[in-house]
Amino acid sequence: MEVKRGELVVLLGANGAGKSTIFRTISGLTKPSYGEITFLDKKISGWSPNRIVMLGVVQCAEGRKLFPGMTVFENLKMGGFVHRQNKRELKALFPYVFDLFPILREKKDQPAGSLSGGQQQMLAIARALMAKPKLLLLDEPSLGLAPLIVKQLFDIIQRINQEGTTVLLAEQNASAALKIADRGYVIESGEIVIEGSSETLLNHDQIRKAYIGA
Amino acid sequence: MDLFLQQLLNGLSTGSVYTLVALGLTMVFGVLHIPNFAHGAFYMIGAYVTLTVMTILGLHYWVAMIFSVFVIASLAVLSDRLVYHPLRNASPLQHMIAAVGILLFLEALAQVLWGADYRRMETSYDDVVHIFGLTVTEQRLLILIAAVVIMAALHWFLRKTMIGSAIIAMAQNREGAYLVGINANVISVLTFAISGALAAAAATLASPINLIFPAMGNLVIMKAFVIIIIGGMGSIPGAILGGYLLGVAESFGATYISGDYKDMIAFVLLVIILTVKPTGLFPGRVH
Numbered sequence: 001m002e003v004k005r006g007e008l009v010v011l012l013g014a015n016g017a018g019k020s021t022i023f024r025t026i027s028g029l030t031k032p033s034y035g036e037i038t039f040l041d042k043k044i045s046g047w048s049p050n051r052i053v054m055l056g057v058v059q060c061a062e063g064r065k066l067f068p069g070m071t072v073f074e075n076l077k078m079g080g081f082v083h084r085q086n087k088r089e090l091k092a093l094f095p096y097v098f099d100l101f102p103i104l105r106e107k108k109d110q111p112a113g114s115l116s117g118g119q120q121q122m123l124a125i126a127r128a129l130m131a132k133p134k135l136l137l138l139d140e141p142s143l144g145l146a147p148l149i150v151k152q153l154f155d156i157i158q159r160i161n162q163e164g165t166t167v168l169l170a171e172q173n174a175s176a177a178l179k180i181a182d183r184g185y186v187i188e189s190g191e192i193v194i195e196g197s198s199e200t201l202l203n204h205d206q207i208r209k210a211y212i213g214a
Numbered sequence: 215m216d217l218f219l220q221q222l223l224n225g226l227s228t229g230s231v232y233t234l235v236a237l238g239l240t241m242v243f244g245v246l247h248i249p250n251f252a253h254g255a256f257y258m259i260g261a262y263v264t265l266t267v268m269t270i271l272g273l274h275y276w277v278a279m280i281f282s283v284f285v286i287a288s289l290a291v292l293s294d295r296l297v298y299h300p301l302r303n304a305s306p307l308q309h310m311i312a313a314v315g316i317l318l319f320l321e322a323l324a325q326v327l328w329g330a331d332y333r334r335m336e337t338s339y340d341d342v343v344h345i346f347g348l349t350v351t352e353q354r355l356l357i358l359i360a361a362v363v364i365m366a367a368l369h370w371f372l373r374k375t376m377i378g379s380a381i382i383a384m385a386q387n388r389e390g391a392y393l394v395g396i397n398a399n400v401i402s403v404l405t406f407a408i409s410g411a412l413a414a415a416a417a418t419l420a421s422p423i424n425l426i427f428p429a430m431g432n433l434v435i436m437k438a439f440v441i442i443i444i445g446g447m448g449s450i451p452g453a454i455l456g457g458y459l460l461g462v463a464e465s466f467g468a469t470y471i472s473g474d475y476k477d478m479i480a481f482v483l484l485v486i487i488l489t490v491k492p493t494g495l496f497p498g499r500v501h
Contacts, residue, residue: 027392027393028392029389029392029393048397048398049392049393049395049398050392050395050396050397050398053393053394053395054395058393059393060393061389061390061393064390065387065389065390065393066387066390067382067383067386067387067390067391068386068387069382069386070379070382070383070386074379077376077379078376078379078380078383078391078394078396079394080394081376081380081394081395081396082394082395084376084377127394128393130394131394131395
């Protein structure tokens, strides 16, 4: 599997196909038993999670993994943990993420645990952006959200990508994801079974049957 | 009324010591999920280190305290790196066994180094002061003030600095903390260092009004566990409230019921609070 600079690549697969395992391994939360992960010519497999974040590979995990007792603002501040030496630059990022997610500005002094599911997902993405990712990994951001919110979220993901961040997106919601993606991989039991451009995948019979239901 | 206020003041000063010990214990539990039974032994060694540098090197009480704080912080970090860290993927039972092992080791070490005798720590703060009609020793007042200063410093560190907030973040969501780039080892070392430092400070503050002996940590650690269970495991406000609550309850119990039952009160309190509110006063997370 490969993601090129500036791309938006989607990883499709049913529950248990291995999407999250791939993401956890890229982020260093799980050690690979074999195989290799490279980022910008550096072999990062086996690195500790904090070094991977420092290099610019930032994950917004499934289940959001926010700090529920901290306020929205504090969560965002912690998102910039690896850039804590550079206070001015960090401060300048707040208007950017608040601009992407205006609702977070409104709720900035509320504890993250009190937000709705969609707002928590936005906070999770915003927190990941605070680490200034070169590659943003998004693990099922649409999970459990209302269709309208999903559409909003995908528009924002597309905008993040267009503004220069490479995105790898794991999704079950194939039609929405393929609409904004450049390319896609379909995985089953941890193996890539189909790959191709978004149009190819959207028109692929097997995928239409399995993931789009048309 | 005077007796009431007098005992309230005594209770608050005892409670200050309990609180400082319980804070270290609850932080290690909240962040690293280790029930550190050896925490009472850190407390005990802390008292001995202060006493030793005061008598042998002739250091002033406060200087000796700072010295002891650094020694016990290092001891706590050492126990993490040598014992708890290698066990990080082991079952919780193994953490407990390891903790008891460290406790027994340190107690035996104290017997070898300092003997089993009871020792006194002499300070120049044993004068009695009268305020608002109450009689209190200078040492008890110092305990009260020092504990508040230490807690304020801890609060500032955990709330206002990035690295302090990282400790709280780790306690609230471990994987979330990894994903924002917080280094687990740094946080683990830092948490143990703080807990050791708090134990040493508490021991140094309490020693002039108590005696120093190798088993002095046992009752303290049992009470500290009661406090963090009452307060909600891992909760910092819970540890503070629980510590003062226990100190005051003991003091009143000794006065109005009987001094013989003083050490039992902690456990009666535990039974009552767990019956009424089984999750503790501040359940859930580190705040």
